[in-house]
Amino acid sequence: MREQFEKLAKDFCALVKLPDPAQVIAGQAFDANGIDCSLNYDDVLTGAHCFLFADCGPTSPTTPPALYHELLVRNFSNFSGSGVGFGISPKNGHLFYAEPIELASATADQLLNTCLFAAQQAQELHQKFPAAAVKK
Numbered sequence: 001m002r003e004q005f006e007k008l009a010k011d012f013c014a015l016v017k018l019p020d021p022a023q024v025i026a027g028q029a030f031d032a033n034g035i036d037c038s039l040n041y042d043d044v045l046t047g048a049h050c051f052l053f054a055d056c057g058p059t060s061p062t063t064p065p066a067l068y069h070e071l072l073v074r075n076f077s078n079f080s081g082s083g084v085g086f087g088i089s090p091k092n093g094h095l096f097y098a099e100p101i102e103l104a105s106a107t108a109d110q111l112l113n114t115c116l117f118a119a120q121q122a123q124e125l126h127q128k129f130p131a132a133a134v135k136k
Contacts, residue, residue, distance in 0.1 A: 004103040005041040005050050011108035012039075029055070035119040039101075039111075049083075049100040052111070054118035056095040056125055059088055067129045071095070074121075086121075097121045 006025055013021040018030055029036040032054065041050040071086040079085050083100040097118045101111060 001048055001103050002041070002043055004106075005039075008050070008101070008103065008106050008108065008111060009039060012111045015108040015112060032115040033119040033123070035122045037115050037118060041103075046100075048104060049102055052099045052101055052114050052118060054097040054115075054122050056086070056097060056122040058092070058094050060093070064129065067125070070125070070128065095125075 006021075009024045010021040012018070013024055018024060024030060024039055025041075027038050027040045029038045031037075036055040038053050038055075039050050040046070040053060075085040084098065086095060086097055088094070089096055099114055099118060101114065
């Protein structure tokens with residue numbers, strides 16, 4: 001599956017004119033409508049999928065409970081059973097949108113649409129909770 005992941009990343013970079021596919025393959029962030037996104041793949045852990053992550057920004061103890069309620073509702077209502085969802089990174093405390101991408105069938109166009117949807121999710125949260133500690 002490593003070959004499919006690298007091909008997908010290279011095709012995606014060509015489509016959106018990112019100059020260095022090696023950076024995307026290595027999991028480095030790229031911009032999707034103002035939101036940092038990354039692709040992550042691990043031969044052992046993720047197998048037939050890679051994951052798209054969209055960084056929705058930092059959280060803190062002052063992040064309003066209404067934001068967390070909104071995220072749980074979205075996780076349940078919109079994404080139950082799909083593997084898609086919101087979570088907080090244990091590495092940096094940022095809120096992330098995550099979506100698995102099936103490598104056997106994914107195309108660069110589909111990945112672009114997924115990136116744009118992820119960015120839209122982050123932007124909606126920024127608009128709905130402008131005072132929350134989730135903005136960059």
